[in-house]
Amino acid sequence: AQSVTQLDSHVSVSEGTPVLLRCNYSSSYSPSLFWYVQHPNKGLQLLLKYTSAATLVKGINGFEAEFKKSETSFHLTKPSAHMSDAAEYFCVVRTGGFKTIFGAGTRLFVKA
């Protein structure tokens, strides 16, 4: 069975400081993993994806994530937060076939 756990419902950082959003997954098969971002009252935008190539994945807007199989983790990071990064972030797992499973989301607040 697949599942996704986002370890923090809310994260607050100051502008210019690093961002870490944590995600653990459970999957019986080799998963594909994704991070999506949702700005207030907007749709879902793909930030980055891991599909069994390089374990360090770079995405848009300076975000990156590292796939760690031994830890079943796929944490999202950014070296320096910007005010425009304030949004909700979703970790998502897919293991071929159809099923796409969402985490509950992490809301990122960025303080000036």
Added chain:
Amino acid sequence: NAGVTQTPKFQVLKTGQSMTLQCAQDMNHEYMSWYRQDPGMGLRLIHYSVGAGITDQGEVPNGYNVSRSTTEDFPLRLLSAAPSQTSVYFCASSSPGQGEAFFGQGTRLTVV
């Protein structure tokens, strides 16, 4: 590129009314799905389709119907709206395998 198009963007219904949320995609994707998004719960799968003429239930199907007569369209019907169906609804499409899903902009539904 239109991608995934949902209509309407906003809707207010009275309890007991019925309506159809429309979803269309122009990427020739086999898989289409409907999710609802509620605070703190991520996106939960309502119904999905793996091709024209084939649909199945997801995690929270009660009170909703779907059909898939063409590859492009996947409407979601609310049979008798209830306040518990107040939510934001997203339609998504994807190809078989482990690539990402593409999302519409969402429909914000309020049932009073």
